[in-house]
Amino acid sequence: MSETLSQDEVSALLRGLADGDVPAEGAAAEPGVTRDYDLLGEDRIVGRRFQALDLVRERLVRRLKASLASVLGAPPEVEAKPVELLKFATFRNRLETPANLHLFTMAPLRGQALAVVSSTLAYGLVDKVFGGIGRAPTSGARRECSAIEMQTVQRVVALALADFSDALAPIHPIACAFARSETNPISVALCAPTDQILVLPFHCDLGSGPAPLALAIPFAMLEPIRAKLGEPEAAERGPDATWLAALRTAIEATDVTMSVELGAADLTAREILRLKVGDLVAIETRADDPLAMAVEGVRLLTGVPGVSRGNNAVRVVATAV
Numbered sequence: 001m002s003e004t005l006s007q008d009e010v011s012a013l014l015r016g017l018a019d020g021d022v023p024a025e026g027a028a029a030e031p032g033v034t035r036d037y038d039l040l041g042e043d044r045i046v047g048r049r050f051q052a053l054d055l056v057r058e059r060l061v062r063r064l065k066a067s068l069a070s071v072l073g074a075p076p077e078v079e080a081k082p083v084e085l086l087k088f089a090t091f092r093n094r095l096e097t098p099a100n101l102h103l104f105t106m107a108p109l110r111g112q113a114l115a116v117v118s119s120t121l122a123y124g125l126v127d128k129v130f131g132g133i134g135r136a137p138t139s140g141a142r143r144e145c146s147a148i149e150m151q152t153v154q155r156v157v158a159l160a161l162a163d164f165s166d167a168l169a170p171i172h173p174i175a176c177a178f179a180r181s182e183t184n185p186i187s188v189a190l191c192a193p194t195d196q197i198l199v200l201p202f203h204c205d206l207g208s209g210p211a212p213l214a215l216a217i218p219f220a221m222l223e224p225i226r227a228k229l230g231e232p233e234a235a236e237r238g239p240d241a242t243w244l245a246a247l248r249t250a251i252e253a254t255d256v257t258m259s260v261e262l263g264a265a266d267l268t269a270r271e272i273l274r275l276k277v278g279d280l281v282a283i284e285t286r287a288d289d290p291l292a293m294a295v296e297g298v299r300l301l302t303g304v305p306g307v308s309r310g311n312n313a314v315r316v317v318a319t320a321v
Helices: 007-019 053-072 089-093 118-129 147-168 217-231 231-238 239-253 271-275
Strands: 077-080 084-087 100-106 112-118 174-180 196-205 210-220 258-261 291-295 298-308 311-319
Touching: 053 077, 053 147, 053 196, 053 217, 077 084, 084 089, 089 196, 089 231, 100 147, 112 118, 112 147, 118 210, 147 174, 147 196, 196 217, 291 311
Parallel strands: none
Antiparallel strands: 077 196, 084 196, 100 112, 100 174, 112 210, 196 210, 258 291, 291 298, 298 311
């Protein structure tokens, strides 16, 4: 049976849509009827822009050229590609195997990020450092880097991380530090598979064609500096007044326990065991001595004892420092 509709079938379908006999996909739901929507169904988050990252990437490209030139003997061509925001599972599925993955930290930000060096770039870097022309092998199965090759690549990655710290410093000071290297993408768990990850891709040309290099940072790791990276107008507006007012109202309506320490006495265990109903325990506090007033166990005020409207009371005389 042919899956292609004939002209008569198309005409009949259009008439059915116009008359309402055939429901249109995506038509508005009836009032009171809900429709399922997967907030994590898209690989990308629409509407989030990171304008400040454009400046960071420009600075990083210039620094990478200078740093790689000091190692390779000649400046390579480095080009920044468009920023991507993907699910971590989608990003990890794109990685080649065996891979050349290098985890690093970005203090004071919490968590770990990832530097991904393509096998073509890794082989080219090693060949260039040891006097070659930066050519990667074109035949044979892809293999893992040897210990010497991995150390060479790690040296270049360390330079790139230092350059990334310098490029991001005008926006927010960080200190990138190499953590470890991995060759199997399954061994890398920066965040949950459905969490978003920010990818900064670059192309490096050592003389034999462009090869990919990327920095992958969990979006949750960048939350503390999100306003600085992509929403400069948010920083100019300052804190959300509505949110602050709601938070203040919630805090003011919270029940807390206030306690006052009337005095203290040092007793031995023998003396405590001898106490009986009607015994008095002497304390050194006098009637007019200031008393420590605590809120939820934290000393905040100082007061003096007294009586108010027939009730025992404590009058606040100072705030605790």
